[in-house]
Amino acid sequence: MHSLTCDRNEFLGREGNIAEPAGLKRLGLSGRVEAGLDPCAAAQIHIDLAPGESTEVYFLLGQGADRNEALQLVGQYQEAARIEAAWNRVKGFWDRLLGTVKVETPEASMDLLLNRWLLHQALSCRIWARSALYQSGGAFGYRDQLQDVMALTHAAPEIVGEHILRAARHQFQVGDVLHWWHSPSGRGVRTRHSDDLLWLPFATAHYVAQTGDTSILTEKVPFRQGEALKPEEVERYGHYELTDESYDLYEHCCRALEKGSTAGPHGLPLMGGGDWNDGMNRVGIKGQGESVWLGWFLCATLRRFIRLCELMGDADRAARYGGMARDFTESLERYAWDGNWYLRAYFDDGSPLGSVQNLECQIASIAQSWAVLSGAADPERAATGMEWLWRHLVSQEDRLVLLFAPPFDKTERDPGYIRGYPPGIRENGGQYTHAALWAAWAFAKLGQGDRAEALFRLLNPIQHSATAEDVERYKAEPYVVAADVYSHPDHVGRGGWTWYTGSAGWMYRLGLEAILGLRRVGNVLRIDPCIPKGWAAYTIDYRHAETQYRIWVENPSGINRGVEEVTLDGERLQNSDIPLLADGNEHEVRVRMG
Secondary structure: OOEEEEEHHHHHOOOOOOOOOHHHOOOOOOOOOOOOOOEEEEEEOOOOOOOOOOOOOOOOOOOOOOHHHHHHHHHHOOOHHHHHHHHHHHHHHHHHHHOOEEEEOOOHHHHHHHHHHHHHHHHHHHHHHOOEOOEOOOOEEHHHHHHHHHHHOOOOHHHHHHHHHHHHOOEEOOOOEEEEEOOOOOOEEEOOEOOHHHHHHHHHHHHHHHHOOOHHHHOEEEEEOOOOOOOOOOOEEEOOOEEEEEEEHHHHHHHHHHHHOOOOOOOOOEOEOOOOOOOOOOOOOOOOOEEHHHHHHHHHHHHHHHHHHHHOOOHHHHHHHHHHHHHHHHHHHHHOEOOOOEOOEEOOOOOEEOOOOOOOOOEEHHHHHHHHHOOOOOHHHHHHHHHHHHHHHEEOOOOEEOOEEOOOOOOOOOOOHHHHOOOOEOOEOOEEHHHHHHHHHHHHHOOOHHHHHHHHHHHOOOHHHOOHHHHHHHOOOOOOOEOEEOOOOOOOOOEOOEOOOOHHHHHHHHHHHHHOOEEEEOOEEEEOOEOOOOOOEEEEEEEEOOEEEEEEEEOOOOOOEOEEEEEEOOEEOOOOOEEOOOOOOEEEEEEEEO
């Protein structure tokens, strides 16, 4: 190596840029490696080549626990054969994991995302690195990674189980949790967020249903302990010790449900310091505001968790949770229906949010989509709410699915820091892709396959970058999902926060589970598609251990949903369940819709 620098300013130059860095215009770099620089890694090497000659140069990036270990690793990787072997191991790992499921549909841009890219984004950036250009904190978010890992139940169920238990270790004895924490110290922030804790039983129910692994419910995990927040405290950052005694995961989940099943003046769950939308942190900060979205999510969680109560032989809890879900549903139908759609929330003073009477945030996406996804809402009302969502929040012209509309700007009531964003930016009435994907899933659950797939295409970053004009408008990578896309008049269609977004995992699941209909239920696969009527067929290659399945889905009648017949290796299956075999052979599955 000729020279190096870790100073970005030196390499790019005072007025340089990545298209024309100053470091490429001269021979020699300063060798600066010190703290406090705007960091980069730039290495310059000198190679003399005779005519027709070639050479290979390897650039290695790694780390050690200390200087000695780092130098030891450098010494180990001085031979080309060893470097090649390491590189092949890495490629083999990714090929096996990302190749668990491969699809081929009539929509090529969907195939490009579902085959490798989305799962790679979710695992490498969200679950492992927990860092990217727009957020470099490295913390675990309690609700964040619990949602992300649910996308891995096919490819890496062991990662799902490990993280569920990790999350349980950051729950307090009374059931609330750390909103986020840093590893390995475990330091984090205790808050009044109302939904964080509920993602533990939600994700656990998903994991058990998909993998059939009930043993995780009896895994022993300690709680965190510490003084509860004082009445005047909104949050507290600190280090919280673990209890000496450990409790099974099932108990952790039950304590979360007990703590999270609150009720305000209308019988709806209290919003606290914010629900899924962190920016609405002042709607219910005084302890009286209620969240309609949280009501639907809590119903979904309670209903799914009842099955785990039954598996644990806990009939009393199963009955009680069923009754709680019914009570919440009754309150939601009585107090949350606004005539054409469901409200988003109630402020502390009892004023509605997400109502036709509001000048801002008249209709909110997640209250409509989760009315459907929970399976708890009145079917006719839920379908009506989604119809109004389509009319008010989906813009085909701008290729946006808005979180709510109109955005906050001059409202007298303070919903929280969300109002600090300009109208149409991020959570303040722009497209928040996470929620937009839930809307698409809700349309799929309603059987509206054309709309579900149309929204997948509309949200697909590849479609936002199809022409030079699109690229200039979008200004973000075409191969990863963006957390948000702006609707502000000066920046319509501009991609916001990319890479580090929970949208990647949800988009993967939307494509595979909701549209293509691939679900694992214990030791069987089920195919229940909801596709556009114009799709004649698609295929799924699925690997279970060393056994390979080639699944052909045919749609001869041009319908959105419905399965008439499933065959395995030419034999018709009586109940359409495809057994997951461990024989190491290849099997052909044919699914005929009808």
